[in-house]
Structure formats: structure tokens, C-alpha cells
Amino acid sequence: MKNSQIAIIIAIAVLIGYTLVRLGNSSTYSNFEQATEKMGEKTTVIGYLNLEESMDFNPKTVQFSFTAKDKKGNQTRVIYNQPKPQDFERSEEITMTGYATDTAFIATDILMKCPSKYNEQNEIDSDKIYK
Amino acid sequence: MHYVGEHLWAAELGRGLTAFSFIFSVLAAIAYYLKGDEWKKLGRLAFRLHATTLFGLIGLLFFIMANHYFEFDYVWKHTSLDLPPRYLFSAFWEGQEGSFLLWMFWNAVLGFILTFTAGKFEGPVVGVFAAVQAFLVSMILGVYIGEMHIGYSPFILVREMSENIGLPWTQFQDYLTRFPNFADGSGLNPLLQNYWMTIHPPTLFLGFASTLVPFSYAIAGLLRNDYKSWINSALVWSFFSVGILGVGILMGGAWAYEALSFGGFWAWDPVENTSLVPWLVMAGGAHLLLIQKNKGGVVPSTLFLLILSFLLVLYSTFLTRSGILGDSSVHAFVDLGLSGQLLIYLLFFTIGSLGLLLWRYKSLPKKEKEDGMDSREFWMFIGALVLLISGLQITLSTSYPVFNQLFGPEGLISLYEENKVLIDPIAHYNAIQVPFALIIVLLIGAGQFLSYHKTSKSQFFKRQILTFIATTLLSILSCWVLDMWNPMYVGLLWASYYAAIGNLEFWFRWARGNWNVAGSTVAHLGFALIIAGSLVSNANKDIISQNKTFIHEEFPANENLLIHQGDTVELGEYWVCWTGQTEEGIYLNYELEFFEEKDGELAKVFDLSPRIQLNERMGNVAEPSTRHFINRDIYTHVTYADMRSMEEQSSEEWKNQFDIELAKGESHFLYGKYQVKLDTLVVEAPNTTDGPEYIVLGAGLSVTTMQDSTYKIMPIYAVQGDEAQHVDAEIKELGLKFSFDRINYETNKPVIIASEHKEAEEPFILIKAEVFPWINLLWLGSILMALGTVIAVVTRIRRS
Numbered sequence: 001m002k003n004s005q006i007a008i009i010i011a012i013a014v015l016i017g018y019t020l021v022r023l024g025n026s027s028t029y030s031n032f033e034q035a036t037e038k039m040g041e042k043t044t045v046i047g048y049l050n051l052e053e054s055m056d057f058n059p060k061t062v063q064f065s066f067t068a069k070d071k072k073g074n075q076t077r078v079i080y081n082q083p084k085p086q087d088f089e090r091s092e093e094i095t096m097t098g099y100a101t102d103t104a105f106i107a108t109d110i111l112m113k114c115p116s117k118y119n120e121q122n123e124i125d126s127d128k129i130y131k
Numbered sequence: 132m133h134y135v136g137e138h139l140w141a142a143e144l145g146r147g148l149t150a151f152s153f154i155f156s157v158l159a160a161i162a163y164y165l166k167g168d169e170w171k172k173l174g175r176l177a178f179r180l181h182a183t184t185l186f187g188l189i190g191l192l193f194f195i196m197a198n199h200y201f202e203f204d205y206v207w208k209h210t211s212l213d214l215p216p217r218y219l220f221s222a223f224w225e226g227q228e229g230s231f232l233l234w235m236f237w238n239a240v241l242g243f244i245l246t247f248t249a250g251k252f253e254g255p256v257v258g259v260f261a262a263v264q265a266f267l268v269s270m271i272l273g274v275y276i277g278e279m280h281i282g283y284s285p286f287i288l289v290r291e292m293s294e295n296i297g298l299p300w301t302q303f304q305d306y307l308t309r310f311p312n313f314a315d316g317s318g319l320n321p322l323l324q325n326y327w328m329t330i331h332p333p334t335l336f337l338g339f340a341s342t343l344v345p346f347s348y349a350i351a352g353l354l355r356n357d358y359k360s361w362i363n364s365a366l367v368w369s370f371f372s373v374g375i376l377g378v379g380i381l382m383g384g385a386w387a388y389e390a391l392s393f394g395g396f397w398a399w400d401p402v403e404n405t406s407l408v409p410w411l412v413m414a415g416g417a418h419l420l421l422i423q424k425n426k427g428g429v430v431p432s433t434l435f436l437l438i439l440s441f442l443l444v445l446y447s448t449f450l451t452r453s454g455i456l457g458d459s460s461v462h463a464f465v466d467l468g469l470s471g472q473l474l475i476y477l478l479f480f481t482i483g484s485l486g487l488l489l490w491r492y493k494s495l496p497k498k499e500k501e502d503g504m505d506s507r508e509f510w511m512f513i514g515a516l517v518l519l520i521s522g523l524q525i526t527l528s529t530s531y532p533v534f535n536q537l538f539g540p541e542g543l544i545s546l547y548e549e550n551k552v553l554i555d556p557i558a559h560y561n562a563i564q565v566p567f568a569l570i571i572v573l574l575i576g577a578g579q580f581l582s583y584h585k586t587s588k589s590q591f592f593k594r595q596i597l598t599f600i601a602t603t604l605l606s607i608l609s610c611w612v613l614d615m616w617n618p619m620y621v622g623l624l625w626a627s628y629y630a631a632i633g634n635l636e637f638w639f640r641w642a643r644g645n646w647n648v649a650g651s652t653v654a655h656l657g658f659a660l661i662i663a664g665s666l667v668s669n670a671n672k673d674i675i676s677q678n679k680t681f682i683h684e685e686f687p688a689n690e691n692l693l694i695h696q697g698d699t700v701e702l703g704e705y706w707v708c709w710t711g712q713t714e715e716g717i718y719l720n721y722e723l724e725f726f727e728e729k730d731g732e733l734a735k736v737f738d739l740s741p742r743i744q745l746n747e748r749m750g751n752v753a754e755p756s757t758r759h760f761i762n763r764d765i766y767t768h769v770t771y772a773d774m775r776s777m778e779e780q781s782s783e784e785w786k787n788q789f790d791i792e793l794a795k796g797e798s799h800f801l802y803g804k805y806q807v808k809l810d811t812l813v814v815e816a817p818n819t820t821d822g823p824e825y826i827v828l829g830a831g832l833s834v835t836t837m838q839d840s841t842y843k844i845m846p847i848y849a850v851q852g853d854e855a856q857h858v859d860a861e862i863k864e865l866g867l868k869f870s871f872d873r874i875n876y877e878t879n880k881p882v883i884i885a886s887e888h889k890e891a892e893e894p895f896i897l898i899k900a901e902v903f904p905w906i907n908l909l910w911l912g913s914i915l916m917a918l919g920t921v922i923a924v925v926t927r928i929r930r931s
Contacts, residue, residue, distance in 0.1 A: 007513055010516075029551075029552050042555075044554060054836075054837070054839065059771055059803075086752070086753075097555075
């Protein structure tokens, strides 16, 4: 067999291996309903913070909890065993990775999106003028 | 209308220069494309004029930023009066337009050099540069054709921004002096006010720009059907690119590690990935060029890799600037409105270059004879192939958001019903990239002992007996000291030691310090140390902060340590005491003292002060503080803290006074544990003939605790004539007091002052502390790799 053919075969083998690993690791975005159906399984939910409900952080146990609403409008209590992220109140969208339990969604990782922060600053406030 | 105080000349000049720069780049591209000496001369002139106008407009933008012409949107958004001059550069490339300008600047510089050095390839090489520049300048043109706009100009005025057109304030001739907003700009994001922001972007963008040179040579070769005479030039430039881009990427890692609390130097974030991939492919391409030069027979794959590296830079630009990564990256990217233009840019060069390669494919010189398994070129080719596959894997996994846009539920062709996402990206990339890294370092180690054409087997092994012995002994020692026995990690560590020691042995013993192999020896040694350092510091990262004060039944001990002020608590092998906090500009420094136990007594060993940056624009940001030892780093950052100053926290009986402004129905999160809501506002104002005799206002508040119990209270504010009275409301159980202070006449909202009873809480912080063993190997490796590429480039320029 020619060496270049060997090389290509190795490359193909690696790519197949890669695809298998990839399938094992990938998952889809879901909502709280789907997360509850597959309780205990790791998944990612995109949602919004519900400011009407309380947001608690207990530094002694380092437990932060809040209520989130997913895109379908279902809401659930989320528990995050990490310090409360800075400026969490201002988040527009929250990407939560974790798993559902019968009482709450346990988030292991949280990403926030707050684009409005930037825009607020850049608005001309025309009510304010020098007197 | 004539507006007062605007520097319209700068706007006109800036836009004029942009337009000319664009026209000259298009002219240069066309003229260089046409054959003949006259056309070439015209192309050269046009390109140099393009570069000159570009430098002019960059200088002008600096000028208006340095002089704070706040009527310009770019100046207003990115600078402020109190911005220290040393951060002017950072402010310049903070925005989209400025970073495009930085990229164009390097392209123009490199293109300018090539108009002198490219010789007979000047036409196609600089022509490709001109075409790339035309696309890039179009991103800052700011021209409207009907409804469609082409690019955003950095010379646009605030009043010309589409969101401001027609607003009432634009009707004032003297708006610049009338509205306080224009007295000062919003300034550079404090997060970016550090020296990394000054040196990292220019290096990285020079790296990006440098990938264009080998690309242009490849295109030139294809156009001319010449695959020989440009190899040497492309070789030097491709190693230049590997060096600069590598340094740029590593600087980003160093920035993340030193100044940001990402908890490490590499997080497989899409932004990091998309700059690493062009480097991997360029490293592969550069080595293929070496084979081509010394042995030949790899023209098609060399061309493919050199072209691909630049295309991946374009793809990276598209991903990071189109807003497509919004959900998956910590770098919050928003769609800046250039997606369409970026896509055209990407597609033009992708289709153009790969199309050209396919069209020429049949006429490309092919291998006459197969390489032997005992030749250096065979294994070098395998190495390049592994680099390519590694890069493609990272690209595929980073492109999930793109696949979702194309094939997701809302995509062009809907193939699956739920958007795909990587659940644990770090584990995912590590699992696949560690074996790739292992193959690469093994090849780096063995490569030096192989010769082109044919290697004698006995000599191959005999020459590296010492290396084998030393590597194995050192690996066993390291693994024993680190207690690291994961077979994949042991393998990778052995292989990277093998690469490091093998290169050294070869250079000193067999090449006898030959200057010609010095570059590759030092660079490969550096690369091997980078791999070893990353592996050891990451795989053995030890989180020494463990919260032992309370462990919830359902949850494992936490990685955050709670320290009350003045307490000394155990932290790994140390004892740590939080002595207090100091304010320093926009920073709150938390002073930590570290002690070691010696003969039953605590002896102070060092101080650290992790800090929190008070950043109004981005939210407060924790910055780590690290104690560097030769063999490890102690890395700490504050993960939770009460943001009020010491004095505020310890006043008399009541402390932590806090103003809350609420409209009816609004709520506020107080002291990180109470939800305060204004349910109702009671007003009593009996009318007499001369207006109300007195006014009594009552704020009906409900206070909800973490335990979900709600308290209803009503502080009262009464005004009669010019006298005001307050009746405060207290919640004894919680140690909280609320006072109805006043009505804010600007917002028409009641202002409630909340305060906490002193005994309510002792100040505390949460910190996270990690030990990174042997991370200095990584930095040493980075420096060596940079140094090695410099030596390699210089020796190659000298030889040719």
C-alpha cells in the first residue's frame, strides 16, 4: 500500500472517531418541560429572569436561587451553587446548563447576555440640558 | 442648518480619505490584474496611494480622538476627558471600525513592503492585497445606496446616527453646548483599560494580516502556473505568520490569566478557537513548504493549506462580528449590522481561491515517487495533516451556531427540530485535542532525527538513546511528584518531554550547535514546553478554597471559601486572613494575608489583593491576584463581596444606608437578600382655598426574605409648609429600617432610605483560590517559541 493512502486512511479513521465522540457530547437546547421529562440528564435551557419572584443568595451555603422563565413561558426555580453573578438583575437572557430535579433546575453553568447595558449609556437624554 | 462648534472639516476629510482609499484599492486590484508593465506601475502607484490615504485617515481618527471632538459618534463612544493618554490606542481599536482599521493598517504595511520585495510576483501578490483591502475599506465606507448601507464610517457624527435623526435635540444649532451629554464621552470600557489591550490586538491583527502573504503567493503561483520560484519567499512569510499569530494568541491567554477571572488561560471559547485554527493550519502549511523546498511533490496540499489559513481568518472574522456566537461565548457579541457584507467578503475569497485551485488542479505537479516511511518528509506530511484535522475539528465544533442558523428549526433548510449545543465544551475539546497534541509532539521529537529521502534505522534509534532514557526518567519523576497517572496525560507528558529533550540533544550533540537548525530547535522546544505546561497546570489544577463552615446536605463542599473580616481560616496548606478592603479609583482591593504554619505558629509568607473593578458599563468585574512561584502559581479571586465601602458598612447603630427609588409596582433587590416592592402610595392632602394645607404620603412596601416570608410596612413622609416630618418603619425581626425620605422631582418617584441594624451582619467575602503547578513552563515555552521563529525567519532571510 502506498504511504499516502495509509495517511488518508488514518485521517479518515480519526474523523470517524471524532464524529462518534461529537455525537456523544452534543445535545440540543431544550426548555424546562423537556428538562423535567429527562430528569437528571444534563441539558441547556435558554430563559429569562423573572424579577417578580424572589432572588436569593445565601453566602453561607453559596447557593443562589432565582426563578426563570423559558421561551415557552414555563417557569421554574433554578438553583445555582455558585456566587450570584454580578449584575444578574440586569440580564436579558440567561443560558443555563444543568439538570432538572423534582423541585428545581440545578444549574452548573450560567451565561448571561446583557446587550442593553451598552445601549443605555449611549442614549442622548434630551430632557437634561444646561440651565 | 449651521451647527455651532462642530469640526465638520474633519468629517469631510475623513470620509474623503476613506472614499479615496477605497477607490485606490479597487484601482490597484484591477491594474495589477491586467498584464503589462504600464499597468503594473499604475497598480503600484494606486496601492501606495491607497496605503497613504489609509494612514492619513487613521492619523485623523487618532487626532479627533485625542482632541475629544465629541460630536463624532466614535469619539463619543470610545473616549472620555479623563481617559489617560496611554489608553488612546486601546480606545482606538475598541470599536468595530477601529479594529477593522487596525487590520487594514497591517495589511497596508505588509502590502507596502511587498511592493518592494515581491519582485516578479508583485502583480498578483499585491493585487490580492488590494482586493482584500477594497473589501475591508468598504466596511467603514458608510455609504447608502437606497435602503442598503455599505459599512459604518468612524467619521459619522452623533446627530447623523440613524437612531438620532429627527430627534428634537438635533434641532438646536448649539446642541453641543446645550446638552451636557456632549461635554464628555462615555469612555473606554474600564475592563479594557490595561496594557494587554494595548499590545494584544495589534499583535493578533498583525498575525491575521500576515496570513494574507502566503495566501497571496499561493494565488500568484496558481495564476502564473509557477510552483517553484515563490516557495522561498512564502516560506519566510509563513514562518513569520506562525510566530506573530502564535504570540498574539498566547498574549490573549496571558491576559485572560493575569487580569480576568476566567480561571485559566485557555477556555476553548469560540473567540480563542477561531484565532487558534488559522495558526494550526498555517503551521501545517509552513511545514509543507519546507517539504516542497527540500524534496518537492506536495504542491497541491501546500497550496490548499496556505489558502485555507487565510480563509479561516475570514471565517473567524465572520463568526465574531456577525453576532452569531451570541449564545455560546463569554465575549458578548452583538450583530453589528455588517453580517451581509462580511458574508460576501468571505464567499468571494472562498469561492475565488478554492475555485482557482480546483481549476488548476489537473496541471499541478504531482509526486513522482512515494515517500518512504523512513523519510522526514513523510512524517512531516503526517504532522501537517494532523494539524489540519485538529483545526477542522475545532472549526466544526465551534460552528454549531452556524449549523443552527442553516439547518436548525428556524434555519434555511430545517433538518433538525432543536438547536444543537455543546454541553461541556472544555471536556469535549480536551478529549479530542489531547490525542492530536500527543501525535504532534511525538512527531516534533522524532522529526529532527529523520533525514530527507531516507534515514538509517539503526542510526535513528542509536542517536536518541540518551533522549529516551532521560525522557522516561523525567516523566516517571514528574508523574510521581504530581501524582498524575491518567494514561493519556502520562503519554502526552512523555511525548512533550521527548520533543523538548530530543530537540536539545540533536542540536547540541549531532548538529553541533549549527545556527541553521537553531530556529527550529528553539521553536520546537518552546512548543513542547507549552504543551507540557498546559497539561501539567490544567490537569493538576487544585482548587484549594473549600467552604467548610457549612455544607448543605444535598450539596458537596463548595469551591468558594467564606472569610469574615479579621478571621484567619485554612486554605490548602496556608492560612489566610482578610484584613480589609481599600478603594483605589475604580477598584476595590481586598487585602488577603497568607500565613504558613511553622512549629505551631503562623508566619506570614505573602500578601495578595484580588480586586473588584466597579464598572458601570459592563457590571462589576472581579480581577484575580496571583502569587507566582517558580514551580506553581497561587491564583485567587473574590467571587462574592458586599460592594459598599468599609465606612458604610460599620457606622453607628444603623448602617448600610441605601437609597431606593421605586415607582408603584416596581421592586428592588436589597442587600443581596431582600426583595422590596412598592405596593401602593397613599396620599392624603386636604384641600383648602390656597391649595393643600398639608400632605401626608405613605409608602406601602412589602419586604420578602429568602425564606419567602413577607412583611408589609408603611413609612410616612409628611410636609406642611416648609417643614417635613418622617415616620420610619422598622422590621425588628430582620433588623431593617425604612424611611420615606422625599420625592425625586425629576423622576416623580418616592425615595426610600433603607438601613440595616449593625448587629445584623458581619462583613465577609467569598474567595476562590487555585494552584496552577508549573504554569511557568507554559510562559517559558511561549517565549522560546517566539524567539525560535524569529531566529528561523532571520536565518532564512540571510540565506536567501
